[in-house]
Amino acid sequence: xxxxxYEQLISAQMDLDNRVIVLYGPRQVGKTTLVRLILEKxxxxxxxxxxxxxxxxxxLSSRSYQQLRQLVSGYDLLFIDEAQQIxxxxxxxxxxxxxxxxxKIIATGSSSFELANKIQEPLTxxxxxxxxxxxxxxxxxxxxxxxxxxxxLEDWMVFGAYPALFAIENRELKVxxxxxxxxxxxxxxxLTIGNIKYPPKMRDLVRLLAFQIGxxxxxNELAGRLLISRETVISYIDxxxxxxxVFRMSGYSRNLxxxxxxxxxxxxxxxxxxNAVIENFNPISDRADGGQLWxxxxxxxxxxxxxxxxxxxxxxFWRTYTGAKIDYVEExxxxxxxxxxxxxxxxxxxxxxxxENYPEALFESINRENYLNFILFKEK
Numbered sequence: 379x380x381x382x383x384y385e386q387l388i389s390a391q392m393d394l395d396n397r398v399i400v401l402y403g404p405r406q407v408g409k410t411t412l413v414r415l416i417l418e419k420x421x422x423x424x425x426x427x428x429x430x431x432x433x434x435x436x437x438l439s440s441r442s443y444q445q446l447r448q449l450v451s452g453y454d455l456l457f458i459d460e461a462q463q464i465x466x467x468x469x470x471x472x473x474x475x476x477x478x479x480x481x482k483i484i485a486t487g488s489s490s491f492e493l494a495n496k497i498q499e500p501l502t503x504x505x506x507x508x509x510x511x512x513x514x515x516x517x518x519x520x521x522x523x524x525x526x527x528x529x530x531l532e533d534w535m536v537f538g539a540y541p542a543l544f545a546i547e548n549r550e551l552k553v554x555x556x557x558x559x560x561x562x563x564x565x566x567x568x569l570t571i572g573n574i575k576y577p578p579k580m581r582d583l584v585r586l587l588a589f590q591i592g593x594x595x596x597x598n599e600l601a602g603r604l605l606i607s608r609e610t611v612i613s614y615i616d617x618x619x620x621x622x623x624v625f626r627m628s629g630y631s632r633n634l635x636x637x638x639x640x641x642x643x644x645x646x647x648x649x650x651x652x653n654a655v656i657e658n659f660n661p662i663s664d665r666a667d668g669g670q671l672w673x674x675x676x677x678x679x680x681x682x683x684x685x686x687x688x689x690x691x692x693x694x695f696w697r698t699y700t701g702a703k704i705d706y707v708e709e710x711x712x713x714x715x716x717x718x719x720x721x722x723x724x725x726x727x728x729x730x731x732x733x734e735n736y737p738e739a740l741f742e743s744i745n746r747e748n749y750l751n752f753i754l755f756k757e758k
């Protein structure tokens with residue numbers, strides 16, 4: 379059992395007040411398992427509901443306080459799994475929160491574009507939200523030492539970090555699992571829930587994005603290659619973001635004319651999913667995109683550490699028209715820092731233009747010798 383960093387945080391939040399706990403995240407990342415671990419230690423009486431159950435779904439979408447009160451009568455905590463499937467779930471949870479302030483509520487949801495729309499506005503000021511992602515290296519570091527982490531590094535870059543994979547040793551079974559994730563979630567749930575008009579175009583777009591991790595993405599170019607409108611491409615990428623498949627990173631600039639900020643970079647939340655999309659599970663030594671995988675891995679793992687520790691940061695890349703670039707720029711706690719990623723043990727120096735225009739900013743080259751410090755926020 380891999381302990382999730384959110385376990386203690388959510389438990390502490392429940393002790394602090396009775397706001398609704400909302401746990402987002404893609405399918406199969408362990409939301410239900412995490413909640414059940416938390417509830418094992420909860421001293422009160424718990425009502426656990428799966429939103430697939432039609433009887434419960436009817437009551438939880440009723441907007442009737444009387445029906446809702448009858449449902450939770452005698453219970454101290456209500457747990458709703460896959461809450462995005464319940465119509466008007468936000469309004470009904472608001473009724474329970476306002477009318478029964480002693481009742482604790484936890485709701486999980488796989489699709490933020492569904493759950494957020496139904497919960498965010500009704501529960502304004504009444505909820506704590508948490509985003510759960512695949513297993514983070516910051517979580518593995520709680521039980522594995524640096525030597526053990528390094529042994530598995532390339533495996534995570536190829537197969538990703540979905541919880542189920544940690545119990546699978548056979549390479550072929552890992553591949554099968556990831557292919558099923560892509561088929562049953564990425565190209566089924568997303569297409570269905572997103573009401574996609576041109577499913578093949580969405581599939582082609584995901585493949586194009588998978589090949590372009592670490593590179594600036596041109597919406598116009600994607601639209602031209604897919605023969606769809608620019609607006610459609612934007613809406614599809616927005617949908618993929620809300621479904622926790624990809625995330626965007628913009629260019630950093632203080633409005634200097636020489637800096638490029640027109641295009642975003644797009645990364646995958648999980649490299650196993652990305653590699654399943656392009657059907658490439660070759661070892662790092664046998665592939666040409668090792669540097670791209672390394673960049674995506676470092677950025678998403680640092681993001682996990684910051685998310686799970688509730689440490690905010692603004693993330694960017696930086697490039698000028700003259701060709702100077704920095705892979706990753708972070709603005710945090712009033713400080714600016716640039717990072718260049720090297721999968722081999724080479725080091726990199728800060729571009730002259732960067733030092734000239736941002737003399738107060740820090741710079742560091744990240745490679746396989748110091749990447750744990752970068753991900754885990756350890757002092758050098």
